[in-house]
Amino acid sequence: MEQGVFKVGPIRPPSEANSLLLRVTENCPWNKCKFCMLYKKSDFHTRPVADVKKDIDYMAEYRDRILAHERNGDYDMEAIQREYQSLTSDEAKMCYQMVFTWLTEGDKQAIFLQDANTMVLRPDWLIEIVSYVRERLPEIQRITSYGRANTLARISLEDFKRLRAAGLDRIHSGYESGSDKVLELISKGATQEDEIIGGKKVKEAGIELSIYFMPGVGGKALSDENAIETAKVINEVNPDFVRLRTFILRTGSLMEELRDAGLYQEQRDIEKLLEIRKMLANVDPKKANGKIASDHIINLLQGVEGNMDKDLPWMLEYIDSYLALPEFEQKKYQLARRMGFPLDWKYLYRLQPAEQTRIEDMAKNIVDEREWEALLHRFTDRYI
Template sequence: MAYDELDYQGMIFRPPSEADSILLQVTVGCSHNKCTFCEMYKAKRFSIKKDEVIMADIAKAAKLYKGFRRLFLCDGDALIIPQKRLIAILDEIKKKLPWLERIGTYANHKSISMKTPEELVELREHGLSIAYMGIESGDAVTLENIKKGATPERLIEMGKKIKASGIKLSVTVLNGIGGRERSMIHAKETGRVLSEMNPDFVGALSLMLTPGTSLYKDHMDGKFPVIDANEMLQELGVMFANTNLTGGLFHANHASNYLPIRAKLPDDKDRILRLINEALAGKVKLKPEYMRAL
């Protein structure tokens, strides 16, 4: 896609499942932007783009991307846009790109809390189909350490709020983010939180330290030892074993993962646990370090 045809400020990020989507930047940066492991939006000061810029981009997208069926609202947290403005954006998208089958956005606990249940239903009725929520961990200590700004209970509450509106919920968790000391606690508690939240999709990524982040500095200073591939896989196995979804999909097939996993729960649970155990026993090869990427 010739994304330079639209107005983009800085680097643009999207979930792996939005690889074939039109990327419409409606906000710049992340409204939280404090997580210790993330550098994606550090160079940006959060702002909401002017309506005239957004509407012009929608008109351009309608001409350029007729073959695309999905659209993703960038940057880090489009859901924080005031309700009337966000409804107007969704309506303009529907008017100019009526062939779209899905519209998605990132959402964090803060932006979800700022919408009433009725407002979330209204957003769904105006075309918002899926929200991506990065919880990273279900362990209270780990969440505090990485400056996520929320407790496990708060994350569960906000995830359920999205689900209740009829908007699909995709949750991202991060293997290795608890470090070696809290690895198993992080795994079990994350499984518990996912089970209570019961999202439609779970994406499990594996931690890759990024230069420039405070977590990277902690690692270089010897304060945060990174777990190795086998420890990462053990952690994933415990997390997966403790995750019980009613029909949701659990993916660990991101480029950062050592062992690609795609499972529908509860149907595939036993099969995936066997696969993980076989990998730990050396019967299944893991992805080599040089092939991993963010």
């Protein structure tokens, strides 16, 4: 088998876990956000369209090779394993495995265009790439991309409509906050106005918009501002998805400089949950009907999900039911969750007895608030 290798970048949204990953640009053109460490040592550049199209060809070739081992919906796994083992490079094996996962677990649904801000590409180039994906991989149901808010604000509505006609279905955008004060604090390089203008154009063009909100990113001083101004943006734009990404002050990030200079004080774990509650309480269900998604292990209550026009009362009640628990019960769940427990507090009994005892002992014996938050941070620091 020809061992073509297509490029894959370092990150994608959790919702694209089983998608093909097509690297259209490399790294981040802004690369100044204080909370992000991913691209700090890498320069941004675009990839030639011809190279990207060659990668799409490789994906199609792997697909055809794998499908040759399929009969009536079942795969000859022995033949697939032999073919996989015959590949002589780790990169080729990774490409083969990704296409296999896309075919079998992803139901051939999606492809995600990497890296941090593919929308910065010239519209004509991006249209050519999207169109080629549709030509070579016609089974794809969804083509998605990251796009920074200030980039989206600069793209014309006409170009968004052309991209939609070519086959671009969804844009993910890390708004992080709707507050200009918070956006300036974290050096986001965008404004609330950018978010509203860009978001409205994406929606008007018929492209789905998935935005990210970081509860806690403004710290204690800007907590209310972060929640209320983000809700304002949601009410104005009506995104299809608002994805919660609870802020964690990463060890080694530039946010540490703000903290050490006394310009930033990180909130406690529970305070970040209260900020989510305040944001939800300020969303107008008559203006926003998209989905709140808590699709990341970094969120304390992963069950905070639902449609903004129907489920806001339930989501608020769900948060309140947790906050009404005795402090010891809250702490047990906090610790279990930060250690990777995937369910809500009602199911802690599913933990192994030894693990339950360990968690109870730690929750009981650590009474100093700083020591407790530091313990939680040691677990959450690894998730981003």
